[in-house]
Amino acid sequence: MSSAVVIPAAGLGLRLGGETPKAFREVGGDSLLVHAVRGLRAASAADLVCFVVAVPPGSEETVGKELAPYVGAARLLVVAGGAERPASVRAALDVVPVDGIDCILVHDAARAFVPAEVIERVVATVRAGADAVVPVVPVTDTIKVIGPGGAVVDTPDRSTLVAVQTPQGFAPEVLRRAHAAGADAAVTDDAMMCERLGVVVQTVEGSQDAFKVTRPQDLLLAEALLARRSKEQLSARSDKQPGELDGRPGESRGEGQVG
Template sequence: MSSAVVIPAAGLGLRLGGETPKAFREVGGDSLLVHAVRGLMAATAADLVCFVVAVPPGSEETVGKELEPYVGDARLLVVAGGAERHDSVRTALDVVPVDGIDCILVHDAARAFVPAAAIERVVAAVRAGAEAVVPVVPVTDTIKRVGPDGEVVDTPDRSTLVAVQTPQGFAPDVLRRAHAAGADAGVTDDAMMCERLGVTVRTVEGSPDAFKVTRPQDLLLAEALLAERQR
């Protein structure tokens, strides 16, 4: 049983702001990307054969050198990402070896602190036969649908809603088919592309620690989480 990991890390981090692309922003002296790679290795090292990272064009070589010490015996490939997240995933997926891999994980560099247990739940569900798996957490805000002018249309029952994290896990042929079918601007994750093919997407328990560093205050949370883990 062998897995491959695809890490989209090519975003600019416009909501976070700052001079550096988000994946290269540091917390506790290491980039978010290094934290993410270390977390994945800790959970899956035993059967991880290939790491593909999509980075901002031009930074492939630097990132390759930076990550090499962290990937153990796994093969590391660094590719230039695309304009949208799904373009970056697609470009990375194109270089994942086809033979001998039974699980592909797609993980946002920005979810740098996902605990090993959450990753293991995703992998276990794929190994148990699920074609697509997402880690989820309950929604804590009340969510409303709004119309074009911002007026409330309705309030979905919160008990049926979840927030979706990464890594998302896939049977390789399913993920390849989903990306081959293409994506439009409204696509925000890989599971959604599978849903459009009629694939059943399973959920497993995610973790509050797998939050996505998106806005400046998320960096403060990341610093605090890391300090707590190092105590």
């Protein structure tokens, strides 16, 4: 069996500023969306055979051409997204193949630097029988609950709190059932939609590298992360003997299938 990924990338990302939609902001010469697709492609154990990306209406062809070199032999489908995230996910979900897919990932382009091992953990946990899986990291700040007037009404025990990341993984029929039930303005992710159906959501270890690019300072953090990874790759290559260096599969131009 294989997996598919849905990437909602139609949002404007107003908190990041600028006129370019967030998913298309560049870091290190490539858009966040390209970084996200490349990172998913690196998770070889996830067996991703289909990428479905929801983008601002009218940009489907342009984005398809941009992403095609990075999906390898996987199928690439680019669709028009909606005004809100749930609508974009639904539009993408409608074209995900039904046959041969045992896990559907939903991944935010703004979390463009998720390590491959996190992606593979999510998929493996779905394949082990979980209906819904989210990667998480511990909350390190003290969290306060406030009332309507701004006064603190409670301080939760942070040892029971986690911050949720993406990609989130789902049994295909569970995710489709959750979206068929609809979403209101209070829904912030697909796992929450599943929770409302009584589905148990399992957690796996996430990564600090999977931070969400939301504000301008996050772009600086992303640049620093790329610089660190580039340095690590150069160091690893210098440790190899002559003849051991090999190319990264799936990155030659023209391999993707745009549908």
